[in-house]
Structure formats: C-alpha cells, structure tokens
Amino acid sequence: MTPLAPLKTTALHAVHRRMGAKMVDFGGWDMPLQYSGILDEHRAVRSAAGLFDVSHMGEIEIRGVDATALTDYVTTNAVQKLQPGQAQYSGLLYEHGGFVDDVLVHKIAHDHYFLCVNASNQEKDFEHIATANKLQSSVELTSDRYTQFAIQGPRALASLQKLTPADLAAIRYYHFIDGSIAGVPARIARTGYTGEDGFEIYFAPEHSERVWSDILNAGQEFGIKPCGLGARNTLRLEAGMALYGHEIHSTITPFEAALGWIVKLDKGEFIGRSALVRQKEQGITRKLVGFEMTGRGIGRDDYEVFLDGIPAGWVSSGGPSPTLNKNIGMCYLPSDRAKLGQRIQIVIRNQAVDAVTVAVPFYKRAY
Amino acid sequence: MYPQDLHYTKQHEWVRLSDDVGVVGITDYAQQELGDIVYVDLPRVGAKVEQGKAMGSVESVKAVSDIYCPVSGEVIEINDALATAPEKLNESPHGDGWLVKIRLSVPAEIQGLLSAADYEKYVAEETGH
Numbered sequence: 001m002t003p004l005a006p007l008k009t010t011a012l013h014a015v016h017r018r019m020g021a022k023m024v025d026f027g028g029w030d031m032p033l034q035y036s037g038i039l040d041e042h043r044a045v046r047s048a049a050g051l052f053d054v055s056h057m058g059e060i061e062i063r064g065v066d067a068t069a070l071t072d073y074v075t076t077n078a079v080q081k082l083q084p085g086q087a088q089y090s091g092l093l094y095e096h097g098g099f100v101d102d103v104l105v106h107k108i109a110h111d112h113y114f115l116c117v118n119a120s121n122q123e124k125d126f127e128h129i130a131t132a133n134k135l136q137s138s139v140e141l142t143s144d145r146y147t148q149f150a151i152q153g154p155r156a157l158a159s160l161q162k163l164t165p166a167d168l169a170a171i172r173y174y175h176f177i178d179g180s181i182a183g184v185p186a187r188i189a190r191t192g193y194t195g196e197d198g199f200e201i202y203f204a205p206e207h208s209e210r211v212w213s214d215i216l217n218a219g220q221e222f223g224i225k226p227c228g229l230g231a232r233n234t235l236r237l238e239a240g241m242a243l244y245g246h247e248i249h250s251t252i253t254p255f256e257a258a259l260g261w262i263v264k265l266d267k268g269e270f271i272g273r274s275a276l277v278r279q280k281e282q283g284i285t286r287k288l289v290g291f292e293m294t295g296r297g298i299g300r301d302d303y304e305v306f307l308d309g310i311p312a313g314w315v316s317s318g319g320p321s322p323t324l325n326k327n328i329g330m331c332y333l334p335s336d337r338a339k340l341g342q343r344i345q346i347v348i349r350n351q352a353v354d355a356v357t358v359a360v361p362f363y364k365r366a367y
Numbered sequence: 368m369y370p371q372d373l374h375y376t377k378q379h380e381w382v383r384l385s386d387d388v389g390v391v392g393i394t395d396y397a398q399q400e401l402g403d404i405v406y407v408d409l410p411r412v413g414a415k416v417e418q419g420k421a422m423g424s425v426e427s428v429k430a431v432s433d434i435y436c437p438v439s440g441e442v443i444e445i446n447d448a449l450a451t452a453p454e455k456l457n458e459s460p461h462g463d464g465w466l467v468k469i470r471l472s473v474p475a476e477i478q479g480l481l482s483a484a485d486y487e488k489y490v491a492e493e494t495g496h
Contacts, residue, residue, distance in 0.1 A: 038428040
C-alpha cells in the first residue's frame with residue numbers, strides 16, 4: 001500500500017490545535033471544522049462577527065503587459081471592466097464549458113492580477129492558466145506567500161477597524177486596498193463567503209499567529225468568535241453561494257449552475273466561450289435550484305431527487321439552515337421543471353421525502 | 368464521567384436496565400463527536416429491534432450517523448421531546464437525551480456489553496488519548 005500523503009497545514013495549525021478546534025481533512029488539508037460548535041459559530045457570524053483561517057485557499061498571480069489579456073482569456077467575467085482595486089467573481093472553464101474552478105479575480109494594476117482559488121484546485125488552475133499563456137505574461141502560484149483570514153459578520157468592520165489606519169467603510173463591496181492590519185502589510189478585500197458584510201485579508205504567513213490573536217482581541221467587545229469550515233459551509237449555503245465539487249465541477253457549465261451573470265459572451269474570445277454560445281442557442285437541459293424540505297428529514301449532498309416518483313436530479317448541497325430553522329439545499333433538476341414552487345421528493349435513506357423549490361439566496365442580510 | 372449504572376457498546380450507545388426494560392441512548396463521547404445534533408429519527412413504538420442492527424439515526428449539522436440497537440426487544444416508548452428539541456442529545460446524553468425504551472427479549476445480551484470503566488478505556492484507545 002502507498003502511504004497517504006501527510007495532510008497539509010496552514011501557518012495557524014498549532015493555534016487551532018491549542019484552541020481545541022475539532023479538525024477535519026478538507027481536500028488534503030488538516031483544517032478546523034469547528035471551535036465552539038457549528039451552530040454557535042454560525043449565529044456569531046449572523047449576529048456579530050466570526051474569524052476564519054482560510055489559508056488553504058490558493059493564490060495565483062498574473063503579471064506583465066499582457067496580464068489583462070491573459071486573465072480575460074482564461075476567465076468568464078469581463079476583466080477589462082475592472083478598475084485597479086476592484087475584485088470580481090468569475091469562472092475558469094474548460095473548452096467544453098465545464099468548470100475548472102471558480103475564482104476571485106483582484107485587479108491590482110493593469111499589469112498585475114491576483115486570483116484567489118480553491119485549495120484543492122490550485123495546482124490544476126495554475127497548469128490551466130500557464131498552458132493558456134501564449135503571451136508574454138508571468139503566471140505564478142504564490143499560495144505559500146499568503147495567509148488568508150476571513151472576518152465576517154455585521155461587526156466585522158468594527159472589529160477590524162481597530163487594527164488599521166485605513167478607512168474600512170470606504171472600501172466598497174468587492175473592492176480592496178493594500179494597507180495594514182495590526183502593523184502587518186495586508187491586502188484587505190471587502191469580500192466573503194457567508195452572506196454577511198466582511199473582509200478577506202491576505203498577508204505574509206510569518207505574522208499569522210499574532211494577527212489571529214489581535215483580531216480576536218479587537219473583536220472581543222463585539223462578540224467575535226473563531227470559526228471553522230463547518231460554519232463556513234452552512235453560511236455559504238444559506239447565502240446560496242456555489243461550492244466547487246458540489247454546485248460546480250468539470251461537467252457543469254455556468255448557465256446550468258445559475259451563474260450566467262459571471263459569463264460575458266460579448267467580451268471577446270475566452271476558453272469555453274464557443275461551448276457556452278452553443279449551449280445558449282440550444283438551451284440547457286438541467287438547472288440548479290434551491291429547495292426546502294416540507295417533509296421530515298434533511299436532504300443532503302448527493303441525495304437523489306425524484307419528480308413524480310421518477311429519478312430526476314440530485315442534491316448538490318443540503319443541510320439544516322440555522323438562521324431559518326429549516327432544512328434547505330440546492331439541487332439539479334431538468335430545466336423545464338426547475339421553476340419556483342415545484343414539488344419534488346428527496347430520497348433520504350430509501351424514503352422519498354417531500355420538498356419544494358424556493359428562491360436562492362435563502363438568506364439576505366438586512367443591512 | 369460515564370455513569371456506572373449504564374451498559375455500553377463499542378458503537379457508543381448505552382442501556383440503563385430496570386427489570387426487563389432498557390432505556391437506550393448515545394454516549395457523551397458520541398454526541399461530542401457528532402457535534403450539534405439537529406435531527407433524530409427513531410423507530411416506532413411497537414417496532415421489534417435486534418441487537419447490533421440500525422434502528423434509527425441521528426443527524427448533526429454535518430453528518431448522519433446510524434443508531435445501533437444495543438439490545439434486542441420491542442420498542443415500548445420513544446423520547447418524543449427530541450423531535451422538537453434534538454439538542455437535548457448534546458446537553459444531556461445520559462439523561463434527558465435518551466432515545467427509546469426497549470422491553471428486552473434476550474436479557475442475557477446485557478452481559479456482553481461494556482462496563483463504564485471498560486467503555487472509557489475503549490474510547491481512550493480509540494482517540495489515542
């Protein structure tokens with residue numbers, strides 16, 4: 001037998017252990033699943049603030065005079081429209097239109113882009129972009145140079161503001177600045193994966209432990225809590241955000257995943273464009289929709305979905321919604337049946353349990 | 368930490384016996400491993416259950432876990448409170464968070480279960496502590 005590769009760890013690993021986090025193997029990374037409990041952490045983020053170590057996420061940087069052209073060619077959204085200091089959700093696609101990954105593109109300058117990508121996809125993404133680099137750009141996988149924290153929740157701004165001279169309120173949603181946190185140079189982006197206001201910060205790993213404890217101390221008066229990947233998943237599910245490997249993967253296109261808004265077919269050539277043009281003409285055959293359980297039970301990831309007693313689709317992500325106190329999820333259905341109010345059944349341990357399709361996001365912040 | 372009057376299984380269930388009726392639950396270790404419990408699926412009153420077979424499930428936010436029947440018999444009562452308050456399993460796994468009461472059909476099965484001390488030792492070995 002081949003021994004399994006040791007789990008990768010972030011610079012915060014010792015802290016997670018010391019603080020008593022329950023750890024989990026997440027795509028080859030030994031990451032905190034929870035500290036005080038998923039429900040407790042989830043509620044902290046909805047009502048106060050939460051701090052997440054998401055340093056497993058990867059970073060890819062594209063530099064050079066052709067950086068805009070290359071970034072535009074490998075992603076689906078309109079890179080030419082980005083201003084320096086602006087970020088954009090986007091897709092990396094294969095020629096056939098399926099997802100390589102979903103990414104956050106940050107424009108640092110006309111000749112420098114900073115991509116935040118999924119942990120387990122980073123090498124694949126890098127190869128994909130490097131292969132497409134027929135121009136004179138430099139493409140670099142720079143994940144080792146960054147710790148990434150997410151500070152999320154209605155009191156995230158107040159917590160983080162105590163640690164930086166920058167006016168955080170002046171950073172608009174999906175914009176970023178290069179500033180400092182607790183005296184450490186940091187990229188501060190007003191982005192997130194929870195459905196709340198908040199920030200994602202990127203800085204050199206050697207400062208990880210101190211910045212972590214400084215943020216927790218600064219946020220203590222506001223009720224900040226350290227959070228794990230468990231709450232990150234329930235939060236993003238309520239916000240209706242896609243997770244690679246669930247809502248999106250190599251055989252799913254953005255149109256099917258209800259992500260048509262990140263596809264700009266009129267922007268010029270990009271990888272996957274012709275497949276998407278063809279799919280737009282022909283129409284999609286399956287589509288992602290939200291659902292909530294009406295019968296007793298929790299529809300979970302990969303459970304089968306029935307329509308009129310016949311297998312018709314699958315749950316991409318499902319579970320309890322702590323905020324709504326319902327069991328919710330997203331599922332793929334034949335596109336002609338993927339309308340709101342459609343009655344469906346989810347097969348839970350060999351029993352068909354009633355559910356109904358509902359609008360996504362399930363949760364929208366009120367501020 | 369594990370009550371002396373309970374009998375335990377390696378699947379992390381317990382039985383509290385009085386005469387021929389056993390109250391069944393999951394252990395403190397089990398609830399800790401599961402995390403926040405949000406849903407409990409129990410057999411119906413009158414169901415015949417068999418030692419070692421799944422008789423229901425508990426679900427945490429993250430995962431589903433089968434409940435294995437520690438003793439054979441007939442279900443004579445279920446803990447209805449868990450339908451609306453599944454968190455009782457986290458708060459009081461050896462008390463208010465009990466699952467079902469079973470009238471034992473093979474009382475001798477109890478002899479094969481673990482004592483509190485043996486169960487504690489088993490958990491310690493399993494977690495490497």
